[in-house]
Amino acid sequence: MITRNVSACIRDVQKQSTESGSGTQTILYLKGCPLYCNWCPNPELRNPEVRLVWDPIKAKHYEDGRIYSVQEVLELCLDNLDPAERTASGVTLTGGEALTQHTFVYELLSRLKELGVHTAVETTGYVPEGQFAKLLPLIDHLIFYVKHYEREAHRKITGVYNDLIIENLRNSLSSPSEVEVRLNLIPGLNDRPEDAEGFARLLQRIGVKQVQLFPSNNQTDPSNRHNAQGSASPFTEVELAAYQDAFQNLIR
Template sequence: MPSNEPDETGPESAGASQAPRGRIFDIQRFSIHDGPGIRTTVFLKGCPLHCLWCHNPEGISPSPAISFLSEKCMACGECVRTCPNGAHQFQAGDNGAASTHAYDRERCEACGRCAVTCDTRALEFVGRRMTVEEIMKEVRPDRTFYLSSGGGLTISGGEPLAQPDFTRELLAAARDEGIHRCVETSGFASWGRFRALLALVDLFLFDFKETDPQRHAEFTGQSNEIILGNLRALYDAGANIQLQCPIVPGYNDREDHFAGIAALARSMPDLLGVRLLPYHPLGKSKLERFGLRPAVYLPDEPLDREGPAAWISWLREKGVRVLNAESSSKAASSPPGWLTGA
């Protein structure tokens, strides 16, 4: 797991003799939902899309940030004494009430000094820079589990291709050590960046969020034209691809969209399959930790199991290989993508 301590150097300060660093916001070991088998998933910061329902909003900006969870704050005041910009203050409560922690993010430069002094981790630095070797030190210990389960390394985000050189070097390091490699991607990047990864990636987990180009732009900030072009180019190049399709109530849970998924899947007979990712409100709680609010209304509850089950059956009737398990009961209690494969 990345340290809570900030890094002292930015990308521009790395000299030729220094190993390149990527901006990482999380590393999850023993993941079983980001590709086959038991995996270590590395989450890179920076994404060109701004999906309204994003469940990793801390990964959108390429810059570091401070997460603040007020429930963990014990009002020790260390952050006030440490912050060079006066971003943290405590306001005395009325009639003996506890002090309130006021965090002015406009003054914050995300230097991370406050997070270093926060014993309860109410404040956390998100977006540490790490070298390929530092990450591989966290990946290697689980090699036995990768080999026994068919697992390996998954690079996710954010968007891994937003840090193309670092992603390529990390994949090459894993390849050299015989570790299976997945890249989870939004598909929005130049084709040249994808082409540079072809020989290094065993499996692309390719997101497909919306069929209609205009609605895709409304939901994510970008049209799906580049995404579809890259998907087709990867397929034509012989890449192993699994299509990942989120189901978000009130947005893309429409028959015309799923008809588009079916048509797309049938046009690529060697596609490994389609996995539906039921909506979960995990991202809403994360937004609060970073001082953000949802841009639009999003449901407070996970998608109930009948929703994904109905679309799974619908797609299978259209001849699509759906990778979700026969029972989608876990969809009601698990974040997006947390469904076991059949």
């Protein structure tokens, strides 16, 4: 039995037209993240609660989020949407780490699936295994951001080890979800050719067949969520091609 009155702290709700133009995509930015990436572009999203923040330009405080119930979010996601078109549109959950608010996410995704709405989730994978397994059947498209292949280096740059993340990624590959692995290439942290080899070995061992590379200076990332910004040493096209070559040779 689903409880409809579960709520979550959400920083923003954005609506976008789908690429096909057949409907509206809703993107929810949930607050809260257990990682501490030292290049985090949105550190304010780490805190899971609504906070008062000072705006120096407007010289006043504002609230950096709002509490929404599942029902409120459903109404936002489905407005102006003909039932016949629902499967052509969808909802994307991101953060922060969206799955931190797992009870809300479970309730929301369950309702969306009942209504035939396409669901996508961006995650770091740093979620307790049981919670992650429970959510997987409700996610059509899982976008998995992997930060580093080496355990200690992962802890150094994000504050947590990657064991849980690797296990969740491995489990997601045998689920019905479409799994997309993304690597953010951060200058000096994971962008060397040996890093490409390290990532490729890890992902090959798990069974990942395809990855998307996002250099920190790449403007083609539609979301820029979880990506580094303002890099001091951006990738050149030649460097990126070398990274891709090293990677693709190993992932085959």
